[in-house]
Amino acid sequence: MTPEFMTSATFPASPPENRSWTRYFGFNTDAKVIGIQYIVTAFFFFLIGGLLAMIIRGELITPAADLVDRTVYNGIYTMHGTIMLFLFIFPVLNGLNNLLIPTMIGAPDMAFPRLNAVAFWLVPIFGSLLIASFFVPGGPAYSGWWSYPPVSIQNPLGHFVNGQGLWLTAVALSGVSSIMGAVNFVTTILRMRAPGMGFFRMPVFCWTALAAQSLQLIGLPALTGGAVMLLMDLSFGTSFYQAEGGGDPVLYQHFFWFYSHPAVYVIILPVFGIFSELFPVYSRKPLFGYVYVSLASFIIVGLGLIVWVHHFFTSGVPQWMRNLFMVNTMLISVPTGVKVFAWLGTIWRGKLRLTTPMLFCLGGLFNFVFAGITGVMLATVPVDIHVSNTYFVVGHFHYVIYGAAVMGIFAAIYHWFPKFTGRMPYEGLGKLHFLLTFVGANLNFLPMHPLGLMGMPRRVSSYDPEFAFWNVLASLGAFLLGVSIIPFLLNMVSAWVRGPKAPHNPWNAIGLEWLLPSPPPEDNFGEHVPTVISRPYGYGTGEPLVENQAEIERQLTLQEASA
Amino acid sequence: MTATTGQPATGEHPNHNLTGFIIFLCSESVIFLAFFSGFALLKTSALNWLPAGVDGLEWRMPLINTVVLVSSSGTIWLAERCMAKGNLPGFRAFWLLTMALGAYFLYGQAVEWGGLQFGFTSGVFGGTFYLLTGFHGLHVATGVFLMGLMLVKSFIPQNYAGGEQGVQATSLFWHFVDVIWIILFVLIYVWQRS
Numbered sequence: 001m002t003p004e005f006m007t008s009a010t011f012p013a014s015p016p017e018n019r020s021w022t023r024y025f026g027f028n029t030d031a032k033v034i035g036i037q038y039i040v041t042a043f044f045f046f047l048i049g050g051l052l053a054m055i056i057r058g059e060l061i062t063p064a065a066d067l068v069d070r071t072v073y074n075g076i077y078t079m080h081g082t083i084m085l086f087l088f089i090f091p092v093l094n095g096l097n098n099l100l101i102p103t104m105i106g107a108p109d110m111a112f113p114r115l116n117a118v119a120f121w122l123v124p125i126f127g128s129l130l131i132a133s134f135f136v137p138g139g140p141a142y143s144g145w146w147s148y149p150p151v152s153i154q155n156p157l158g159h160f161v162n163g164q165g166l167w168l169t170a171v172a173l174s175g176v177s178s179i180m181g182a183v184n185f186v187t188t189i190l191r192m193r194a195p196g197m198g199f200f201r202m203p204v205f206c207w208t209a210l211a212a213q214s215l216q217l218i219g220l221p222a223l224t225g226g227a228v229m230l231l232m233d234l235s236f237g238t239s240f241y242q243a244e245g246g247g248d249p250v251l252y253q254h255f256f257w258f259y260s261h262p263a264v265y266v267i268i269l270p271v272f273g274i275f276s277e278l279f280p281v282y283s284r285k286p287l288f289g290y291v292y293v294s295l296a297s298f299i300i301v302g303l304g305l306i307v308w309v310h311h312f313f314t315s316g317v318p319q320w321m322r323n324l325f326m327v328n329t330m331l332i333s334v335p336t337g338v339k340v341f342a343w344l345g346t347i348w349r350g351k352l353r354l355t356t357p358m359l360f361c362l363g364g365l366f367n368f369v370f371a372g373i374t375g376v377m378l379a380t381v382p383v384d385i386h387v388s389n390t391y392f393v394v395g396h397f398h399y400v401i402y403g404a405a406v407m408g409i410f411a412a413i414y415h416w417f418p419k420f421t422g423r424m425p426y427e428g429l430g431k432l433h434f435l436l437t438f439v440g441a442n443l444n445f446l447p448m449h450p451l452g453l454m455g456m457p458r459r460v461s462s463y464d465p466e467f468a469f470w471n472v473l474a475s476l477g478a479f480l481l482g483v484s485i486i487p488f489l490l491n492m493v494s495a496w497v498r499g500p501k502a503p504h505n506p507w508n509a510i511g512l513e514w515l516l517p518s519p520p521p522e523d524n525f526g527e528h529v530p531t532v533i534s535r536p537y538g539y540g541t542g543e544p545l546v547e548n549q550a551e552i553e554r555q556l557t558l559q560e561a562s563a
Numbered sequence: 564m565t566a567t568t569g570q571p572a573t574g575e576h577p578n579h580n581l582t583g584f585i586i587f588l589c590s591e592s593v594i595f596l597a598f599f600s601g602f603a604l605l606k607t608s609a610l611n612w613l614p615a616g617v618d619g620l621e622w623r624m625p626l627i628n629t630v631v632l633v634s635s636s637g638t639i640w641l642a643e644r645c646m647a648k649g650n651l652p653g654f655r656a657f658w659l660l661t662m663a664l665g666a667y668f669l670y671g672q673a674v675e676w677g678g679l680q681f682g683f684t685s686g687v688f689g690g691t692f693y694l695l696t697g698f699h700g701l702h703v704a705t706g707v708f709l710m711g712l713m714l715v716k717s718f719i720p721q722n723y724a725g726g727e728q729g730v731q732a733t734s735l736f737w738h739f740v741d742v743i744w745i746i747l748f749v750l751i752y753v754w755q756r757s
Binding site (some may be wrong): 115 | 578579580582583586587589590591592593594596598599601604605609610611612631683684686687688689690691694
């Protein structure tokens with residue numbers, strides 16, 4: 001540290017000039033602006049995807065197909081899945097990556113700021129393309145979010161521009177955007193860490209982001225290759241996947257799931273990171289087994305790449321393949337279990353503070369454990385064959401994605417909201433949001449399990465009246481989830497506009513990002529990056545994280561007092 | 564303050580470009596891996612691999628092309644060595660030679676395509692052939708374009724005085740395209756019997 005820093009009364013640098021709200025609507029290269037752009041865009045599409053979910057559950061509240069036309073229904077569930085995955089969950093996680101990675105490792109920005117902005121602006125572009133497919137002749141894609149041939153290579157109306165073609169183009173652009181993002185995140189984490197921050201002093205969120213983005217780099221190109229071949233079959237008359245032309249439809253399933261299974265880990269790994277960051281803060285204890293939690297992420301990456309066939313045990317794959325992939329899939333529960341035990345060990349006898357972020361974490365963990373149990377059931381070949389393509393699979397999947405991942409994302413938003421907006425969110429609204437989400441999610445997704453075991457197939461708009469009871473419950477849960485978004489949006493907007501001013505460290509958390517003012521200046525630490533001298537999560541140990549920590553905190557407090 | 568943290572706050576951080584590019588190339592190789600494994604799977608499981616009237620691929624001309632492409636990996640290495648020694652005219656000469664070899668490869672590929680008896684839609688055989696060679700050809704064309712860009716940049720005074728990451732990245736990309744071609748040549752032209 002330079003003596004100049006020690007005496008500098010203006011440290012950290014005063015906020016730069018362009019802090020106008022208009023910067024969120026243009027091409028901006030600041031990762032903190034891009035992060036918020038990602039998150040707000042993602043929630044815009046979340047509302048569209050959610051509206052489609054409401055239509056689906058509205059249709060399913062009665063056994064008869066009486067709300068929408070069957071073909072329209074096919075389009076609606078296809079678009080619901082596609083929007084929620086490619087336009088909500090990946091963008092919202094990239095938003096968190098943009099906000100958290102540079103501030104957590106003490107970098108001024110991402111490694112490639114312009115590439116970062118381009119990657120973001122692709123999202124509204126392919127998003128519009130996907131939404132536009134509602135208005136082309138024949139409507140949007142209707143072959144499910146996985147677009148299996150031969151259904152996905154039908155083009156009954158014969159138009160060159162059709163819903164399925166637009167779907168494939170949008171997914172390809174989404175892949176380009178994700179690859180740009182992944183190259184950027186990996187380079188930033190590998191090359192731009194603060195002095196003293198070795199890999200084993202890095203926050204777990206950065207470990208999980210590194211693991212998840214590595215998966216993107218390995219998996220996405222396979223999907224892109226497979227999607228290009230599908231587009232050729234659909235639009236240019238080749239027969240890669242058409243059995244009558246010598247092709248193989250199962251080949252597409254390999255390509256698709258080689259990426260789309262790891263994609264689930266791309267989603268859940270950062271959420272594991274969020275759990276690992278938040279449980280120590282709100283339990284006032286160091287993260288239990290930090291090294292094992294960090295390394296488990298990469299074991300999950302390795303195993304996650306060799307389980308994809310469990311998605312199509314029923315597609316005529318050889319028995320040896322079924323056995324192999326069943327065992328691999330079950331093995332994944334070992335590194336995942338290590339993490340769950342580490343979180344329990346962290347909470348155990350901690351000084352718990354049940355704030356909104358902590359409640360979302362606890363709820364998310366509860367749902368995740370349940371999803372893990374049904375996951376091991378599904379990995380078992382005989383069980384899987386019995387419940388394949390039923391609501392059991394839909395229930396399992398939504399417990400992972402909504403019950404665990406989305407709840408973890410909400411936890412992260414409430415936790416880091418003060419840091420990046422400079423305002424405190426309201427606890428009352430937050431707790432109401434948690435209650436509605438937790439009850440709604442369980443009421444919505446738990447009944448899907450008995451439905452699946454009874455044999456109700458997914459992707460149907462009418463069903464036998466014997467399934468009515470559980471479907472009514474599920475629909476009521478879904479409507480509760482629909483309502484749950486109101487206190488969230490109300491909280492975010494009103495807190496940002498006129499919430500109480502946030503201090504630099506409202507939760508008394510440990511981490512480089514909490515040694516910055518709220519909101520941080522454009523170049524974060526600028527020239528004064530602190531030197532990291534210990535592992536993260538030193539709660540209750542009294543050990544400082546960085547050199548001169550007391551001085552940095554004193555300066556920040558003085559600055560807040562004078563503001 | 565170490566080199567990793569004293570970065571300016573805005574604009575690209577030039578010393579990370581190569582890292583980013585290498586990560587991108589690793590990722591890009593998986594697309595080819597997907598195409599190669601798809602090709603192998605379709606070929607081994609096919610009942611009638613060759614379309615009616617086609618009895619295999621002519622390999623002599625592609626072999627000449629292979630020699631051209633492999634030697635261009637050598638010339639680009641020589642160009643880089645010249646640059647490292649500060650010999651800019653030597654760099655330009657070998658760089659231009661590499662571009663010429665790349666262009667010749669593309670020409671050879673086009674001639675081969677022109678003389679074939681089957682098309683893109685002639686079953687899986689035609690589809691995979693044109694997909695693999697076409698996708699690889701696209702990479703060769705990209706490589707030649709990037710080399711052109713670097714050549715133009717070399718005329719900016721003092722631009723390459725301290726070495727140039729763009730040149731390193733382009734060269735890396737060219738070796739990558741070369742390795743992919745060797746695998747592709749073995750898969751498509753050497754492994755003809757099903």
